[in-house]
Amino acid sequence: MSTVIILADFQADAATKTTAELATVGARMGDVCAVVLAPVGKGAALAATVSHGPISSIAIVESDAFATNGVAASADALAQVATAKGAAAVLVASHAFGKEVAARVAIALESGIITDAVDVSAEKVATQLVFGGSTTVHSEVTHGIPVITLRPNSVEPDLSASSAATETVAVTISDSAKKSVISSSQPPVKGGRPELTEASIVVSGGRGTNGDFAAVESFADTLGAAVGASRAATDAGWYPHSHQVGQTGKTVSPQLYVACGISGAIQHRAGMQTSKTIVVVNKDPEAPLFEICDFGVVGDLFAVLPQATTAVAAAKA
Ligand SMILES: Cc1cc2nc3c(=O)[nH]c(=O)nc-3n(C[C@H](O)[C@H](O)[C@H](O)COP(=O)(O)OP(=O)(O)OC[C@H]3O[C@@H](n4cnc5c(N)ncnc54)[C@H](O)[C@@H]3O)c2cc1C
Numbered sequence: 636m637s638t639v640i641i642l643a644d645f646q647a648d649a650a651t652k653t654t655a656e657l658a659t660v661g662a663r664m665g666d667v668c669a670v671v672l673a674p675v676g677k678g679a680a681l682a683a684t685v686s687h688g689p690i691s692s693i694a695i696v697e698s699d700a701f702a703t704n705g706v707a708a709s710a711d712a713l714a715q716v717a718t719a720k721g722a723a724a725v726l727v728a729s730h731a732f733g734k735e736v737a738a739r740v741a742i743a744l745e746s747g748i749i750t751d752a753v754d755v756s757a758e759k760v761a762t763q764l765v766f767g768g769s770t771t772v773h774s775e776v777t778h779g780i781p782v783i784t785l786r787p788n789s790v791e792p793d794l795s796a797s798s799a800a801t802e803t804v805a806v807t808i809s810d811s812a813k814k815s816v817i818s819s820s821q822p823p824v825k826g827g828r829p830e831l832t833e834a835s836i837v838v839s840g841g842r843g844t845n846g847d848f849a850a851v852e853s854f855a856d857t858l859g860a861a862v863g864a865s866r867a868a869t870d871a872g873w874y875p876h877s878h879q880v881g882q883t884g885k886t887v888s889p890q891l892y893v894a895c896g897i898s899g900a901i902q903h904r905a906g907m908q909t910s911k912t913i914v915v916v917n918k919d920p921e922a923p924l925f926e927i928c929d930f931g932v933v934g935d936l937f938a939v940l941p942q943a944t945t946a947v948a949a950a951k952a
Pocket of ligand 1: 840841842843844864865866867868879880881882883884885895896897898899900901902903906916917918919922934935936937
């Protein structure tokens with residue numbers, strides 16, 4: 636059976652759900668080998684967190700160049716592992732880092748690349764949503780080893796426990812991959828709420844909040860949800876840009892998405908329309924987001940959300 640390489644995705648030194656999603660899609664095409672790129676001495680600990688999903692083997696590559704030289708070193712190593720394993724495909728998470736790594740890997744392998752796939756079939760045909768999600772495209776790489784980036788939260792991951800065999804793979808990071816050096820970096824500020832793209836519930840606020848996210852945050856906290864925002868809200872400086880959902884923000888696909896005071900512009904829908912259940916709270920019954928919601932509440936969010944918060948808290952008690 637052919638080998639499909641996935642680049643294991645980590646946050647705070649632990650494999651993310653995205654890793655299991657990549658493995659789930661990869662397993663349709665072959666035996667999944669998860670590549671763990673780690674600082675020297677940390678590979679085994681990181682690999683131990685790659686514990687869910689249909690993963691057949693884990694290849695640990697240790698190098699301090701990953702921290703010092705960033706994407707270039709990561710791509711160099713991943714391309715070398717893909718070549719050594721005779722990979723049938725390479726799957727990487729579709730975030731900023733993953734897409735840059737994937738592009739460099741595609742160049743190194745002289746292969747075609749598909750970015751922002753929301754699904755990939757056993758025949759390596761990728762599905763993408765384009766033009767703000769209004770059009771579905773099916774495409775495949777016709778030259779070389781397909782390199783595909785998969786949007787987090789797009790597929791239901793197989794979260795069964797994995798007991799993959801682990802091996803350490805030696806690579807030599809090329810001089811050209813060491814030409815740029817990361818001189819300083821700052822980890823993102825972490826709040827107490829779940830990470831937006833990982834959360835199973837997201838409560839978002841838009842211009843309708845008029846800059847007051849207190850009701851949105853309270854409701855989110857009762858549900859254990861992440862907080863998102865429309866671009867109108869982030870551009871106004873009401874909420875950090877890192878929480879923006881949409882075409883130029885983050886793509887989320889939670890079990891439940893609650894949009895509060897958001898009209899539903901196509902650019903916002905592009906980032907949330909694959910959510911499993913969509914609830915809209917808007918005082919305008921003609922708001923476009925009502926067209927794609929599962930449940931809608933026509934009302935003032937400052938009246939609706941406190942009541943909903945109290946009801947959820949009472950139901951949990
Ligand atoms: C290239 C490009 C990229 C873009 N990328 C993004 C993106 O990534 N994400 C994104 O979100 N947008 C994006 N936009 C902007 C997008 O087009 C919209 O302008 C934006 O989504 C509107 O945000 P909003 O729904 O919060 O505001 P509005 O469209 O102004 O809607 C506010 C809504 O709140 C309702 N409301 C008002 N008061 C209340 C209340 N008290 N209670 C309940 N409801 C109330 C109103 O009825 C209205 O429906 C992009 C635009 C462009 C051109």
